Amino acid sequence: MLLREVGYARPESLAEAIQLLAADDGARALAGGQTLINVMKARAGSPDALVDLSRIEELRGIELGADGTLEIGAMTTYTELLESSEARARPILGEVCAQIADVQVRNRGTIGGNICTSDPTNHLPPLLAAIGAEMVIYGAAGERTVAAGDFFLGVYMTAVGTGEILTKIRIPAGRADGFAAVTLGVEGTCIVSAAASVNGGVKVALGCVDAVPLVVAPASAGADDVRAAVHAAEFYPPSDVHASSEYRTHLAEVLAVRAAAQASEKTKG
Amino acid sequence: MDASAPAVSTSRSITVTINGTTYEREVEARKLLIHFIRDDLDLTGSHIGCDTGNCGACSVIVDGELVKSCMMLAVQADGASIETVEGLADGDELNKLQAAFKSKHALQCGYCTPGMLMSSTALLRKNPKPTEDEIRKGLQGNICRCTGYWNIFEAVKEASGQ
Numbered sequence: 268m269l270l271r272e273v274g275y276a277r278p279e280s281l282a283e284a285i286q287l288l289a290a291d292d293g294a295r296a297l298a299g300g301q302t303l304i305n306v307m308k309a310r311a312g313s314p315d316a317l318v319d320l321s322r323i324e325e326l327r328g329i330e331l332g333a334d335g336t337l338e339i340g341a342m343t344t345y346t347e348l349l350e351s352s353e354a355r356a357r358p359i360l361g362e363v364c365a366q367i368a369d370v371q372v373r374n375r376g377t378i379g380g381n382i383c384t385s386d387p388t389n390h391l392p393p394l395l396a397a398i399g400a401e402m403v404i405y406g407a408a409g410e411r412t413v414a415a416g417d418f419f420l421g422v423y424m425t426a427v428g429t430g431e432i433l434t435k436i437r438i439p440a441g442r443a444d445g446f447a448a449v450t451l452g453v454e455g456t457c458i459v460s461a462a463a464s465v466n467g468g469v470k471v472a473l474g475c476v477d478a479v480p481l482v483v484a485p486a487s488a489g490a491d492d493v494r495a496a497v498h499a500a501e502f503y504p505p506s507d508v509h510a511s512s513e514y515r516t517h518l519a520e521v522l523a524v525r526a527a528a529q530a531s532e533k534t535k536g
Numbered sequence: 537m538d539a540s541a542p543a544v545s546t547s548r549s550i551t552v553t554i555n556g557t558t559y560e561r562e563v564e565a566r567k568l569l570i571h572f573i574r575d576d577l578d579l580t581g582s583h584i585g586c587d588t589g590n591c592g593a594c595s596v597i598v599d600g601e602l603v604k605s606c607m608m609l610a611v612q613a614d615g616a617s618i619e620t621v622e623g624l625a626d627g628d629e630l631n632k633l634q635a636a637f638k639s640k641h642a643l644q645c646g647y648c649t650p651g652m653l654m655s656s657t658a659l660l661r662k663n664p665k666p667t668e669d670e671i672r673k674g675l676q677g678n679i680c681r682c683t684g685y686w687n688i689f690e691a692v693k694e695a696s697g698q
Contacts, residue, residue: 370659374601
């Protein structure tokens, strides 16, 4: 398919990249392109210019700190994440990345692209919200850190502003996490997803029921408490060809209970 | 604006090596890698099935990684080493995987075959003795509209000596 004419630049540093993004309102960062290129084919988006982030070293690599904190470069692909020995410090990351689409998409798609797209059906927004990730954003004014809960602002909208780039994702230590989803076919697009973490308190983040991940904090990981917490949250999921609003509400409870049970099981090991 | 930032342009000169041959071409930034391979270089073995990133018929191996070449711009492949289905056989001599596809009748209309072969190639390099589940997972990104999956799995098994 022929895309609309588009400009292209391939900066080699973050400083160059933010200059390019700040200089043109119609410029968009190109990460792995597994969403953006299809969006451009469908003419659902028509950037004037693409700023290809693939050659920027600062956006790569996975580091495991002495306290168990993981710092993951935004351009890390799903395949790199699921094959990384460092990333095993938080096993749920690789487990969920292994469920995203297929080999080809996992080889090009990036963690940064997944969350900056802020598509409610993506796997990583609820997961990162549940496990208490922080996003590091870089722009002309320097670096700032945004908690996952404040990062997702709406469908396709995040805290990353014009002329800014998500550089890395910081993930605290922890192992007691779970993820459950009902998808379109095995490992397809999520109809509803739920991520849970029992790391001190219990947190459950629901995907596909609202514009951004819906985070609830049940009193315990027990099924009754989780159900009660989801029930108490006010949300009105959209209806579409895959599921009615009522069915999504039902799935949210079921999947929250499953994800929390997985997370709770891992506290015993 | 700092003079160091590279210029934005709607086309650029790229160099790619495909199946050992190096090509240097001027390409538009909007050109998908699959179109560059098929239209500019006349390597028409890689197919375009859906153009939406779903079917995997355009799968090629870029710098050792299996990708769908309709979900990558040609300019993103600048400097890359690419393998396509044309690189598998040695002259008229089919490689082991291709021979297994032939002996196991792993193709009907043949449209998905170039992508299936490249995905199987990538799979067997990472995992020379895949289980049936691993074969399914390795070929998950490739759709066969003839639904001839069983024979394709059998061919991959045969090529892996199982």
